Amino acid sequence: MTPTPVVDLISVTKHYVHGVTALDDVSIGFGAGTFTAVMGPSGSGKSTMLQCAAGLDRPSSGQVLVDGRDLATLSDRKLTLLRRDRIGFVFQSFNLLPSLTAAHNVALPLRLAGRRPDPQAVRRGLAAVGLAERMNHRPAEMSGGQQQRVAIARALVTRPAVLFADEPTGALDANTSRDVLRLMRDLVDRQAQTIIMVTHDPVAAAYADRVVFLADGRVYGELHDPSAELVATRMLQLEASC
Ligand SMILES: Nc1ncnc2c1ncn2[C@@H]1O[C@H](COP(=O)(O)OP(=O)(O)OP(=O)(O)O)[C@@H](O)[C@H]1O
Numbered sequence: 001m002t003p004t005p006v007v008d009l010i011s012v013t014k015h016y017v018h019g020v021t022a023l024d025d026v027s028i029g030f031g032a033g034t035f036t037a038v039m040g041p042s043g044s045g046k047s048t049m050l051q052c053a054a055g056l057d058r059p060s061s062g063q064v065l066v067d068g069r070d071l072a073t074l075s076d077r078k079l080t081l082l083r084r085d086r087i088g089f090v091f092q093s094f095n096l097l098p099s100l101t102a103a104h105n106v107a108l109p110l111r112l113a114g115r116r117p118d119p120q121a122v123r124r125g126l127a128a129v130g131l132a133e134r135m136n137h138r139p140a141e142m143s144g145g146q147q148q149r150v151a152i153a154r155a156l157v158t159r160p161a162v163l164f165a166d167e168p169t170g171a172l173d174a175n176t177s178r179d180v181l182r183l184m185r186d187l188v189d190r191q192a193q194t195i196i197m198v199t200h201d202p203v204a205a206a207y208a209d210r211v212v213f214l215a216d217g218r219v220y221g222e223l224h225d226p227s228a229e230l231v232a233t234r235m236l237q238l239e240a241s242c
Contacts, residue, residue, distance in 0.1 A: 004068065005029030006161050006194045007053050012062035014048050014217075022048040023059065024217040030162070033192035035185065037205035039231065040214035041239050046198040047166060049214065053196065054164045055083050067161040084113055088155030088163040092170035094147045096139040096154075102126060103135040106154045113158070125153040129183055145176030149183060156193070163187070165197040169204050181207040202231035215242055 007030040014023040022045045030036055030053075038046050051057035052064055055071045064071045067086050071079060096105045106125050107117035126132055129149040139147050148168060155163055165184070169177035185207050187193040197208065205211045206228040213220040215238050223230060 005065075006032045006067060007196065008063075008065040009049070009053060010063040010065070012049075012052055012059045012064060014045075014052060014057070015060045022217050023052065025062070026214075026217070026219055027062075028212065028219055030194060030196055032161075032194050033188060034210065035188040035195045035208045036197070037208035037211045037231075038196065038198045038214060039200070039202075039205055039211055039235060040220070041235075041242050044214040044242075045217040046214055048217075050164050050166055050196065050198055054087050054089060054162075055079050056089075084109065085158050086161045088158070088160040090148065090151045090155050090163070090165045090168050092167040094139070094144070094151045094171075096147055096150055098139050101136045101138055102131060102142070102150045102153075105139070105150055106157050109154060109158050117157075122157070125157050126150070128156075128187075129153045143176065144172050145179050148172065148176075148180050152180070152183065152187075156187070162194045162196060165195060167198055167200065169199070169201065174203075177201070177204065202228040202235060205231045213238055 009026055009028050012023050012026045015021050026049065038049060040046050052059045055066065066082065069082060074082060103122050103126065107122050110117040123132065126135055129152055131146060131149055134142060134146060169180055172180060181204055184195055188195055199205050206226060209225060211223045211226055211231055213222065213234060220238060223234065
């Protein structure tokens with residue numbers, strides 16, 4: 001029997017104003033402990049899919065299930081709680097609070113949830129991303145890659161069912177990107193973390209178990225354990241056909 005996906009989109013359509021259909025009847029599931037990259041030409045609906053899957057935006061029609069819960073049936077408050085406790089998000093721009101140390105940034109989601117952060121858990125979270133020595137550093141005192149690793153530790157401190165990453169290496173150089181991608185791969189392999197990542201970079205996508213291609217708001221195909229070369233070739237074909 002196929003295990004229930006942690007995130008499941010069923011016939012999801014998203015219309016914006018001015019007649020834009022950003023997602024067009026998308027059905028796709030993401031299994032526990034898997035690492036999926038979402039690729040596609042600019043405007044193909046990648047970010048919209050991530051936003052709908054993470055409950056940051058509501059689809060025009062269709063269903064989104066996270067951790068077995070249908071997001072459409074949740075009140076705004078329950079959706080906020082689900083997002084806070086079960087969903088982690090990292091962005092291209094890190095979004096750390098500049099005045100807080102790495103430890104305080106990581107503890108923030110727990111504080112916002114009204115929980116007293118356990119210093120040991122925060123330390124473990126930073127150690128897991130290789131930054132145990134940087135607990136008391138502020139973002140400006142860290143490299144871009146280190147800041148993104150703090151952002152990942154922060155996103156994981158509530159032990160979410162799924163980590164969404166929107167272009168997490170978009171602002172990083174090739175070497176630093178590789179460190180962040182290896183970390184994400186490790187989180188999947190060692191802790192069975194579920195990760196869904198939007199990227200434009202075939203090298204980044206090749207770290208995933210599965211690469212899903214979007215074009216014009218539809219799922220165009222997918223590859224399993226592909227090389228970066230194969231992903232790049234598929235992207236060129238996709239862009240040529242759009
Ligand atoms: N808030 C919005 N209002 C109106 N149209 C929008 C809005 N957000 C996105 N769109 C449109 O929806 C479509 C899909 O956008 P989306 O940002 O999801 O694509 P994307 O694949 O993530 O693009 P990119 O790779 O350039 O970031 C595009 O045509 C975009 O212009």
